[in-house]
Amino acid sequence: MSSSKLLSLLASKDRDFLLSPTGTRPLVRQVNISYLEGKTIGIYFSANWYQPCRNFTPLLANAYEQLKDRGPGFEVVFVSCDEDAPAFDEHRALMPWLAIPFSGLETKRSLNTRFGIEDIPSLIILQPAYGRQDFTILNGVDLIYRHGVQAYPFSKLRAEELLHEETEKRENQTLERLLSNHDTDYILSHTTSKQVPVASLIGKTIGLYFSAQWCIPGAKFTPKLASIYRKINEEVTTNSSHDFEIVYLSSDHDQSAFDSYFNTMPWMAMSYGHPNIKSLAKYFDVEGIPSLVILGPDGKTVTKRGRSLINLYQEKAYPFTEARIEVLKRQVDEESMNLPESERHSGHCHELLLVSEGTGGGPFICCDCDEQGFGWAYQCIECGYEVHPKCVRSVEP
Numbered sequence: 001m002s003s004s005k006l007l008s009l010l011a012s013k014d015r016d017f018l019l020s021p022t023g024t025r026p027l028v029r030q031v032n033i034s035y036l037e038g039k040t041i042g043i044y045f046s047a048n049w050y051q052p053c054r055n056f057t058p059l060l061a062n063a064y065e066q067l068k069d070r071g072p073g074f075e076v077v078f079v080s081c082d083e084d085a086p087a088f089d090e091h092r093a094l095m096p097w098l099a100i101p102f103s104g105l106e107t108k109r110s111l112n113t114r115f116g117i118e119d120i121p122s123l124i125i126l127q128p129a130y131g132r133q134d135f136t137i138l139n140g141v142d143l144i145y146r147h148g149v150q151a152y153p154f155s156k157l158r159a160e161e162l163l164h165e166e167t168e169k170r171e172n173q174t175l176e177r178l179l180s181n182h183d184t185d186y187i188l189s190h191t192t193s194k195q196v197p198v199a200s201l202i203g204k205t206i207g208l209y210f211s212a213q214w215c216i217p218g219a220k221f222t223p224k225l226a227s228i229y230r231k232i233n234e235e236v237t238t239n240s241s242h243d244f245e246i247v248y249l250s251s252d253h254d255q256s257a258f259d260s261y262f263n264t265m266p267w268m269a270m271s272y273g274h275p276n277i278k279s280l281a282k283y284f285d286v287e288g289i290p291s292l293v294i295l296g297p298d299g300k301t302v303t304k305r306g307r308s309l310i311n312l313y314q315e316k317a318y319p320f321t322e323a324r325i326e327v328l329k330r331q332v333d334e335e336s337m338n339l340p341e342s343e344r345h346s347g348h349c350h351e352l353l354l355v356s357e358g359t360g361g362g363p364f365i366c367c368d369c370d371e372q373g374f375g376w377a378y379q380c381i382e383c384g385y386e387v388h389p390k391c392v393r394s395v396e397p
C-alpha cells in the first residue's frame with residue numbers, strides 16, 4: 001500500500017486534518033495529514049475508562065518525548081475508544097500527540113477493522129521504507145513495556161534483535177549479574193544491617209521477593225512467607241543440602257517504610273531505592289506485588305509463580321522445580337479423590353461443590369484466605385464463591 005493511501009485511512013471525505021495536542025503554543029488546532037508523510041507513525045487505540053490504557057499512556061508519552069525528533073521523526077495518532085466527547089477531551093489532554101477528532105466515527109471504525117484491533121491499548125506502527133509506508137502490526141504496547149525507547153524504530157527486525165538479546169541475557173543469567181551492578185555487589189543482611197557480598201549467595205535457591213509495606217495482599221503474604229521460609233531452612237539444615245534465601249526488593253514509598261517493613265522479615269534485602277529493583281521487576285515481568293521469583297542454585301530462573309506455589313503447597317513447594325511441583329500435583333490429585341463431594345463454609349450460605357481443573361475449577365482467589373488457588377476447590381456454582389480445600393477444612397470444629 002502506498003504512503004498516501006495509508007495516510008488517507010486517517011482522513012475522511014470532508015476532513016484532511018488531525019487535531020493538534022491540546023497544550024500546543026501557539027495554539028494550532030489542526031495539522032494537515034500530509035505532515036505525517038515520511039515519519040514513523042504509531043496509531044494508538046486507547047480509552048480513558050480502561051485502566052491498562054491509563055497505565056500505558058504515560059509510558060508512551062515518555063518514549064514519544066525522546067523519539068519524536070529521531071530519524072525521520074516519530075508521531076503518534078490517537079484513535080479514541082472513549083465513551084463521549086468530554087471523556088475524549090480529558091483523555092487527550094494527557095497526550096502530547098495528534099488525534100482523530102472524536103466525531104470521526106467512520107475513520108475510527110475503519111481503522112479498527114483495517115488493523116484488526118481486538119484489544120486496547122494497541123499501538124500499530126507504520127514505517128517509512130524506501131519511499132513507501134510499510135506497516136507492521138507489531139505489539140508496540142508490549143515492545144514499549146519491555147524495552148522503552150530501545151524498541152525504536154519498532155520494526156520487525158528490531159523486535160527480533162531485542163528478542164535475541166533477551167534470550168542471550170537469560171541464557172547467561174547468573175545471580176551476580178542480576179543482583180550486582182558496577183558500584184554495588186552486596187545486599188543487606190537483616191539481623192546486623194550489614195552488607196553481605198552477593199557472591200556468598202551463589203549455590204543457594206533464591207527467592208526474589210517484590211513487595212512493599214503499603215501493599216495490602218502483601219500484609220497477609222509476608223508473615224506467611226516468613227514462617228514457611230523458617231520451616232524450609234529448618235528442614236534444609238537437617239538434610240544438609242543447599243539452602244534457601246530470600247532477597248526483599250522493596251517498592252516502599254520511603255526509607256522509613258522500608259526499614260520498618262524489612263524489620264519484620266527474617267531474610268535479606270537489596271538496599272532501598274537500588275536501581276536494580278526496577279530493572280529486575282521489568283526483567284521478570286512483575287506486574288503486581290507481592291511477587292516471588294525463584295532462582296535455582298545455578299542462578300537461572302526456576303519459576304516466577306513462587307507466590308502461588310507457596311500458597312498451594314507451603315513449605316513442601318521447595319525447591320519449586322517443575323519436577324517437585326509434578327510430584328505435589330499428583331499427591332493433591334490423589335488426596336482430593338477422597339475429599340467429600342460437597343462441603344459448607346462458614347463464610348457462605350450455600351453448599352459448595354468440589355471441582356477440579358477438569359470440572360470447572362481454574363485459577364481463583366480463595367474467599368477464605370484471599371490468596372490464589374488453582375485446580376481443586378470448593379465452589380458455589382451459583383455465586384462463584386470459591387475456597388481452597390484446605391481452607392474449607394480449616395473452619396471445621
Ligand SMILES: [Zn+2]
Pocket residue numbers: 366367368369370371387388391
Ligand atoms: Zn484459601
Ligand SMILES: [Zn+2]
Pocket residue numbers: 348349350380381382383384385
Ligand atoms: Zn452461593
